[in-house]
Amino acid sequence: MSWRRYCAHAPDTKVAGAAFARVLRPGDVVLLIGQLGAGKTTFTQGVALGLGVRDRVTSPTFTMVRQHECSNDLGITTLHHADVYRVESLAEVRDLDLGELVEESGVALVEWGDLAAAIYGPDVLRVAFILDESDGRTLVVDGARSEDRRDELDAWASA
Numbered sequence: 001m002s003w004r005r006y007c008a009h010a011p012d013t014k015v016a017g018a019a020f021a022r023v024l025r026p027g028d029v030v031l032l033i034g035q036l037g038a039g040k041t042t043f044t045q046g047v048a049l050g051l052g053v054r055d056r057v058t059s060p061t062f063t064m065v066r067q068h069e070c071s072n073d074l075g076i077t078t079l080h081h082a083d084v085y086r087v088e089s090l091a092e093v094r095d096l097d098l099g100e101l102v103e104e105s106g107v108a109l110v111e112w113g114d115l116a117a118a119i120y121g122p123d124v125l126r127v128a129f130i131l132d133e134s135d136g137r138t139l140v141v142d143g144a145r146s147e148d149r150r151d152e153l154d155a156w157a158s159a
């Protein structure tokens with residue numbers, strides 16, 4: 001099962017991210033999948049808004065993972081924002097231990113998550129970004145963890 005939401009412009013992708021925060025639960029790992037400039041960071045900035053992050057969210061490309069403190073009623077206290085585009089080996093990703101970190105009421109969003117899918121296993125949410133010729137993005141959500149979020153994802157997809 002998968003859910004789609006069309007985002008014609010960058011601000012729509014941000015709004016889609018903010019709404020996606022309502023889908024998330026503590027402990028979630030979300031793999032963001034899409035080419036360079038697909039909108040992964042833009043989406044994450046929206047999620048951060050939805051989670052009540054106050055600091056500015058930028059691409060963590062050179063640091064690989066950044067932590068942002070959250071303030072929300074979802075029980076999510078930390079947003080871990082990773083970008084594994086430049087990793088040289090899966091061991092590097094494994095060392096980040098995102099799976100462990102999120103257990104303490106966090107969530108992790110991983111840009112280029114498909115490169116490290118083997119580390120996280122099937123128990124994740126996945127958001128794929130599909131580009132069209134007119135700058136639009138179709139966001140497609142699936143993954144084993146989406147199955148127990150059907151109501152939330154129905155609401156997200158129908159906005």
Ligand SMILES: Nc1ncnc2c1ncn2[C@@H]1O[C@H](COP(=O)(O)OP(=O)(O)OP(=O)(O)O)[C@@H](O)[C@H]1O
Nearest residue numbers: 007008009010013036037038039040041042135137
């Ligand atoms: N519908 C859209 N949704 C998202 N971004 C859009 C859209 N239309 C145009 N853009 C532009 O595309 C770019 C997306 O950049 P962003 O940094 O979010 O992508 P990214 O997937 O994180 O890239 P990278 O792989 O380099 O990390 C921005 O410049 C944004 O303004």
Ligand SMILES: [Mg+2]
Nearest residue numbers: 040041059111
């Ligand atoms: Mg990015």
